[in-house]
Amino acid sequence: MAPLCQIWRPDRGRCFKNLRDHLRFVYRPGLTESPPPGEESYTFGCPSGGLCQRLPADCMLCNFQHNCTYAKATSFTCRPRKGVHCVGESGQQQTNFSLSISCRFCWQLDPSQYRCFNSTSCMTVSCPRRRYNATCDVLDHVHCLGRRSFQKRLYCNWTGGYKWSTSLALSITLGGFGADRFYLGQWREGLGKLFSFGGLGIWTLIDVLLIGVGYVGPADGSLYI
Incomplete structure (x- = not known):
């Protein structure tokens, strides 16, 4: 006896036993549909064929060591994530490359290198000036040690437009x-x-x-x- 189909494609006259088979059939590389199960979503935001050293931080994996000297340029060995393709200076595809960054944790970066949630619920005009707990995220092109999302205690600095x-x-x-x-x-x-x-x-x-x-x-x- 033929198995009972749960999902049927009337346009092609075929059916699928389960939803996973259906998703595998629908997905096509390059289209806007959701990727099949197991495919990492980060690859869709990573450039392809560019220089490895210029990949966004989320598109590579590096063996960062925390025993380097603070603020000193240090080289680490990195590789592109699965599904991400990049090339070296010679134009050849690389699976491993060297990345030189300043040795500092993400929370030690200059404020221009990360973005924080700006609270609009704390009083900026007060004595002493109040602070709030902000969640900060490092910009994609900036590389640093440790977690790229961190907490910081910042001064209330939002404005309502009054001059x-x-x-x-x-x-x-x-x-x-x-x-x-x-x-x-x-x-x-x-x-x-x-x-x-x-x-x-x-x-x-x-x-x-x-x-x-x-x-x-x-x-x-x-x-x-």
């Missing part, structure tokens, strides 16, 4: 009517200044000084731009 020059100008010219506080989103203080005529001028003068030195900032806790 320091605008708030200071409003404080000097229309501060007696609370325009500076209204602009910064501090409605209660703005109403207080409005109905007290800027605290008879005293509150207005104090706000000019506080905004001028950056002590009073946007109500959402962001930085000036």
Whole structure:
């Protein structure tokens, strides 16, 4: 008795016993469909035929040793990942190559060489200035030792689009009517200044000084731009 087919292809008149056979049949190299089971997804983001030394870090495997001298250029032996093809300076395909990098862990890199999640929930205008735990990822073309994703404690540095020059100008010219506080989103203080005529001028003068030195900032806790 013929086996019962679970998936049938009406366009070709054939069927498959299980989903794995179906996926193997559908997949074709170079198309946009999902790769078959067991095929690594990273190969689809790796260049093919380029120089091995210029491969992104996720496209190669290196025998990084942690006993090198900090910040000193050190050579390590690397190889492209399975399914990734690269060539050397001579144009011939290589399975092993030498990569020279600065000896430092990923969390020791310059801030321009990694990207961190910028928190918009912590107060930037506070004393002392607050910090937050950020998850950082190294850029693809940067090579380093250790984990490429790490945690860092950073200062709150996001902005809501408020300008320091605008708030200071409003404080000097229309501060007696609370325009500076209204602009910064501090409605209660703005109403207080409005109905007290800027605290008879005293509150207005104090706000000019506080905004001028950056002590009073946007109500959402962001930085000036």
